[in-house]
Amino acid sequence: MRIAFLGLGIMGRPMAAKLASSGHDVTVWNRTAGKIVEGARSAATPRVAAEGAEVVWVCVSDTAAVEQTLFGTDGVEHSLKSGMVVVDSSTISPTASRKFAERIRTRGADFLDAPITGSKIGAENGTLIFMVGGAAETIERVRPLFMSMGKQVIHMGKNGDGEAAKLGMNMMIVLIYEGFAEALTLTTKLGVDQKAFFTLIQSSMVRSGVVDYKMPFVEKNDFSPNFPLRLMHKDIRLMMEAAAESGVELPALTTANQIYDEATAAGMKDLDYAATLQIVKKRAGIK
Ligand code: NA7
Numbered sequence: 001m002r003i004a005f006l007g008l009g010i011m012g013r014p015m016a017a018k019l020a021s022s023g024h025d026v027t028v029w030n031r032t033a034g035k036i037v038e039g040a041r042s043a044a045t046p047r048v049a050a051e052g053a054e055v056v057w058v059c060v061s062d063t064a065a066v067e068q069t070l071f072g073t074d075g076v077e078h079s080l081k082s083g084m085v086v087v088d089s090s091t092i093s094p095t096a097s098r099k100f101a102e103r104i105r106t107r108g109a110d111f112l113d114a115p116i117t118g119s120k121i122g123a124e125n126g127t128l129i130f131m132v133g134g135a136a137e138t139i140e141r142v143r144p145l146f147m148s149m150g151k152q153v154i155h156m157g158k159n160g161d162g163e164a165a166k167l168g169m170n171m172m173i174v175l176i177y178e179g180f181a182e183a184l185t186l187t188t189k190l191g192v193d194q195k196a197f198f199t200l201i202q203s204s205m206v207r208s209g210v211v212d213y214k215m216p217f218v219e220k221n222d223f224s225p226n227f228p229l230r231l232m233h234k235d236i237r238l239m240m241e242a243a244a245e246s247g248v249e250l251p252a253l254t255t256a257n258q259i260y261d262e263a264t265a266a267g268m269k270d271l272d273y274a275a276t277l278q279i280v281k282k283r284a285g286i287k
Contacts, residue, residue: 012059045074082108133162
């Protein structure tokens, strides 16, 4: 298929590389020039990248970035043709995503919100999971592309439902990790051996995929970014915005957000979100 891939960040670049190495005809664009993908052409603007494409795939940081890429001066909108499909794998506001879908549809194209889970490693290995909002027929048309980059596609419902599901899932990641960070901090302060505590967690019912994934990094004090804290903090703001819009209270998340605020103020925004453990430890006076 002829694909325009827009956004070559931590996630986007390996995703575009998987499409190119699967034999698709890929043109990439990135806001800051200089990022390239082997086997793909580079375009100067989203508009140029999208010209003649059957599918336009977007993976940029936030709601404003998606809006700019789709509808800005040199945005995708100018190259939209009837029958094209736009897929957005960025994590953004569900409400905004629904509006973007409506605007794309007025041009005869279709839109899927298809945020991802699986982190940098999943993007590099082609094992991402996509949670998708939009029409089932449109999902089927682009299924081969999903399967070049990932291992599973879950249809969540109508447009925006993929984004809503992603916020719910990331909320669980934030709270599970915060629970782990607080438990580790308390037990450390009480004198429990960290390795023994890890063994207990992995042997018992509190075992979790999130902790399994982060534990080796915590053991090595390696907080280099797999999922940068700044992006999880952005997602927390999206969760709180969606909660305010729909009249839902999120007391635990509100507390976790304070830790993220403090971590950001301490200059940790480009580290992995796992670095929030350092804030909890610092508050407890643990070096
Ligand atoms: P990164 O590694 O922070 O990359 C973000 C990408 O978004 C990168 O290509 C940026 O271009 C691009 N970006 C940022 N702002 C804009 C604007 N205003 N217009 C166009 N492009 C922009 O993020 P990830 O790849 O880890 O994650 C991408 C999404 O998936 C995000 O929503 C996550 O929450 C999930 P740059 O190179 O800075 O010019």
